[in-house]
Amino acid sequence: MGKREDNKKRTEQRLLDAGIRLLGGPNGENVTVQDIADEAGVSRATFFNYFDSKQDIATAFGRRQRESIFAFAETLPEDMPTADKILAVLRADIDSVHHRLGNVTFARYIMMSVFGNERLARAELQNWDLLAQMYGDILTHGIDRGEVPSDLDIPLASRMIVEMYFSAQSEFLFGSTEVPCAELIERRARMLFTGFGIS
Incomplete structure (x- = not known):
């Protein structure tokens, strides 16, 4: 550089x-x-x-976060069980967000800024698509290893993982749950794995 x-x-x-x-x-x-x-x-x-606006700080953070998580996923062992690999990525994502932000105020600002602006919302949904592709790659590798049913709808399942992650974050940030965000995400991820038939 x-x-x-x-x-x-x-x-x-x-x-x-x-x-x-x-x-x-x-x-x-x-x-x-x-x-x-x-x-x-x-x-x-x-x-x-x-940046075009102060709201673009939110999407820049999301982009950096995504790049960091992609890099982390690449470091995971090839033979790591599929469920463990997805949980490791989810944990790393939420731990990194909390570490980098230091408090929930900016996380709330991100949610409100992004989904209160059509341009930023479209950019964030593209981010979700890229995250879903990453989880899709993990699930596909799991099929090859015999850990994931071969008839699993990979695009749908990977999108469900992403939507679960952000839904749990929203509930933690704006809802009344007292369950720590990481625990909430892990509980829901395990429920998805059961539904997917992941061993």
Whole structure:
């Protein structure tokens, strides 16, 4: 990576980190683009070189998170049982989200920003499609290993895993459940595995 490209990556990361800190803070809903630029130590014009709006911070976080999870999935052993592999990815995803955000305020902001904006919602649904493809690859490998029924509808099953994950997150963030998010996701994942007939 060239020096210029490296500097661009660092600037984008500073803006992303600043956005997460401010938008996840107690006064998050009143944070402006200028506030984020100031926190990152750049100009307002520089902010717009990287993001179209402060809401785009949310989708950028989601994109980085997805890339991180894809990389993690690639490190898992080939012979790891299918159910264990999917659970490992789900756990890594939620653990990483909680570690990087530090609190639930920004996670709530992401949900409200993304699904309150048609353009961002479409981008997020594309993200879901990519995640479903990853789980589909794991399930397909499970068929080859004899751990997953050969007649399982892979596109539907993989999409159900993704929708379960985000549904559990939403319930944890906005609902009244006292069950930790990771536990809620694991319980529901195991129920899906039973329905899928995964051994």
